[in-house]
Amino acid sequence: MASADIYADGLRRDERLERLKLFGLSSPAILLVLVILVIPVGWLFFVSFIGADGQFSMENYERMITRKSYFRIFITTFKISLFATALCILIGYPLAYFMSQLPNRIANLCMITVLLPFWTSLLVRTYAWLVLLQKRGLVNDWAISLGLWDEPIKMVHNMTGTLIGMVHIMLPFLILPVYSAMKQIDRDLLKAASNLGASPRRAFWTVFFPLSTPGLFAGALMVFVLCLGFFVTPAVLGGGKVIMVSMKIVSNIELFVNWGAASALGVVLLTLTVLVLWIASRFLNLENIAGGGH
Amino acid sequence: MTDNIQGALPITARNITKTYGKVHALDDVSLDVKSGEFLTLLGPSGSGKTTLLMVLAGFTRPDQGSLKFGDQEMIRTAPHLRDVGMVFQNYALFPHMTVAGNVGYPLRLRNVPMPEISQRIEKALETVQLGGYGTRQIDQLSGGQKQRVALARSIVFEPRILLMDEPLSALDKKLRDRMQIELRHLHEKLGMTTVYVTHDQREALTMSDRIAVVNHGRIMQLATPQGLYEQPANRFVADFIGDSTFLPVERHGDQITYNGMPLKTSHPVPDAASLVLMLRPERVRLATKTTKTVNEFQATASELVYQGDSYLMYATMPDGTEISLRGAIRQGTVAALPKIGDHVTLALEPSDTVLIDGGDV
DSSP states (O other), X not given: OHHHHHHHHHHHHHHHHHHHHHHHHHHHHHHHHIIIIIHXXXXXXXXXXXXXXXXXXXXXXXXXXXXXXXXXXXXXXXXXXXXXXXXXXXXXXXXXXXXXXXXXXHHHHHHHHHHGGGGSOHHHHHHHHHHHHSTTSHHHHHHHHHTSOSSOOOOSSSHHHHHHHHHHHHHHHHHXXXXXXXXXXXXXXXXXXXXXXXXXXXXXXXXXXXXXXXXXXXXXXXXXXXXXXXXXXXHHHHTTSSOXXXXXXXXXXXXXXXXXXXXXXXXXXXXXXXXXXXHHHTTSOXXXXXXXXX | OGGGOOOOOOEEEEEEEEEETTEEEEEEEEEEEOTTOEEEEEOOTTSSHHHHHHHXXXXXXXXXXXXXXXXXXXXXSOGGGSOOEEEOTTOOOOTTSBHHHHHHHHHHHTTOOHHHHHHHHHHHHHHTTOTTOTTOBGGGSOHHHHHHHHHHXXXXXXXXXXXXXXXXXXXXXXXXXXXXXXXXXXXXXXXXXXXXXXXXXXXXXXXXXXXXXEETTEEEEEEOHHHHHHSOSSHHHHHHSSOOEEEEEEEETTEEEETTEEOOOSSOOOOOSSEEEEEOTTTOEEXXXXXXXXXEEEEEEEEEEEOSSEEEEEEEOTTSOEEEEEEEOOTTHHHHSOOTTOEEEEEEOGGGOEEEEOSOO
16 A cells, blocks of 8 residues: 555654664764773783783783693682682571571661761771771681680681681672572461471471572672672782782783783783683573662 | 371460560460361451461460460470471572472472482372473473472371462462362371461362451450351451451340331341341342342432442442442343442341441450
């Protein structure tokens, strides 16, 4: 029909116009991503292939393979991240569970206390741990006066201090998605389990825990990935005894002014992180990390 | 499946009270459910019907009372040890398990051997007409199918008591009507004592052996569907079950009068301070000729609604009350219907003349 054709033309034009408009509206965002993400990361890649003499070379990567110390640094980084994540799960999951069972008003209060450290400077919190954990610090003094141990224990400038600080700072990143997943679990499901003959313990392990795992995976992944690139806290509390990739990057720049070597480390760390995320994404929906659950 | 049930259990609830703050959710409720009976708790929202069901299931701990399944006292027994099946309003199916996983869940908890589990899952699914659906995921099911899975899960371990909390309220009307009949058949087949909660009076009338009408945490009346509809114990029940209008009547000794006119009734008159006459729309009819055996009222037609198979007429009574009456429409009767404003004579059989306690409950 002739009249139908006329409208078809007009409608097609409208469609094209709308798409152009949408593209126009999203262009600032695209530009922003380009400027703050694509260009710097591209530059990072480029610099990592520049040798000490300013020429294109693979020496930065070769060094990483040939020198054992680099390998050790990556192992340490992954080991600390894994430990910190495990500790966050052990502390954060029960806490999130506890909060999810509280009446909303009290749970919100608890949530504020969980989030409170977020609003304090990372550096301040890290130095606070330094003060608390040092040889003549509050923790040692109290423990000794309570008779928990006799001699002051070394709790900073080593793995213990690093882990304590990192876990403290990472905990909210685990609690938030876990809590959000737990809040979404329909309480009737637990009633149903109980009605069907499950003891409270059985009901927890067969119904509640499996349904909370998307949040747990999301939180654990977030903590792990953030730990991989963590700098301030391990640097201060590790006291140079615990070397992670991020610290090596800093020393490469500050001590040796070797941008190429630092960039290569960055590229490898980035690649490994993306790899971890990619593997994880095959098992769970990454949208969970945003805290919205599924 | 019927062969394995060692007979259904009667439920005996005595003096069950539950208060939330100052509100009596349950006010000294006593209830006997006969073995194998289909009993419905019917009431408006907030009446306490669900609270009573939750007490039976063990999810709500009452302040006082006694609850027996058969001879066994259950009031302090934990829910997971009560061995009653329950269908939840929103089905409460485990989303991380398949259909078979859900239905087999109570069997796995009871350490039933694996081959028997799969056998019984399939049998239960067939009972609810979902044979072969075992491997489906829960989110692949329609509302009606979820309903059936929930039902299969609650009967697969052969509980001798089955509780249902508004199980059909999330379904569309057509499916709901069909499920009502199906649930009824299933109950006849399995024979377990069933307590069913609903706010839908038609559903209650369709399915139940007996209905307990609940309001303000008390049982207003416990009777068969017919008893409830024909002989409501009080104004609340009469109002809640079916459509009804009430006319104030007076008592003069043995004589009951409306607007000075004596009423003939074939039912006993309750011994109450104030009485009302209950009028059901389908029981009042337009009088064609005067007879001495029926009660007659003079009224004015104030509204007439043509509904295809029937008509609905509103008529203003001499005391100003507006009542409704419904009649079938057959060939030729449309033209004979009165017009708005016409004077009409209404007739009510003595057997339909039901007087009830007009006091508030």
